[in-house]
Amino acid sequence: MNGEYLLSAETMFAAAHTLPGVDMCARLHGHNWRVRVTARVPADRLDATGIGVDFRVLEQATREAVADFEHRYLNELDAFRDRPPSAETIVRVVADRVAGRIRGHPSGATIAEVELWETPLYKVSYRP
Numbered sequence: 040m041n042g043e044y045l046l047s048a049e050t051m052f053a054a055a056h057t058l059p060g061v062d063m064c065a066r067l068h069g070h071n072w073r074v075r076v077t078a079r080v081p082a083d084r085l086d087a088t089g090i091g092v093d094f095r096v097l098e099q100a101t102r103e104a105v106a107d108f109e110h111r112y113l114n115e116l117d118a119f120r121d122r123p124p125s126a127e128t129i130v131r132v133v134a135d136r137v138a139g140r141i142r143g144h145p146s147g148a149t150i151a152e153v154e155l156w157e158t159p160l161y162k163v164s165y166r167p
C-alpha cells in the first residue's frame with residue numbers, strides 16, 4: 040500500500056514575549072498561541088485496530104511540549120536563552136520536543152509539520 044496518513048492535533052497556550060529590535064514587537068506583549076502538530080504515518084504501518092497514532096497520544100505530546108510556556112514570559116525560559124522567542128524559534132522548539140515524544144512509536148510516526156499561530160491571521164509552519 041502506498042501513501043501516508045497525516046494526523047493532526049492542536050492545543051493553545053497564553054504567553055508573553057518581546058523581540059528586541061523588531062518594531063512594535065520590542066514592547067512586552069502577549070498572544071494566545073495556537074499550535075497544530077501533524078504527524079506522518081506510512082499507510083502500511085497502521086496497527087491491528089487500524090490506527091496510525093492515537094489522536095489522544097498526539098494531543099498529549101503536543102500539550103506536554105508547550106506546558107512550560109503557559110502564562111510565562113518566554114524570553115526568560117531556558118529554551119530561548121540563546122535565541123529570542125519569535126514564532127519561528129518557538130515552532131522549532133515545539134517540533135523538536137514533540138519529535139522526541141513520538142520517536143520510537145510502533146507506527147514509525149514522524150513529524151510532518153508544526154504550525155504556530157501568533158494571531159488568528161499570522162501563522163508560521165516548520166517542517167523538520
Ligand SMILES: [Zn+2]
Pocket residue numbers: 056064068069070157
Ligand atoms: Zn508577539
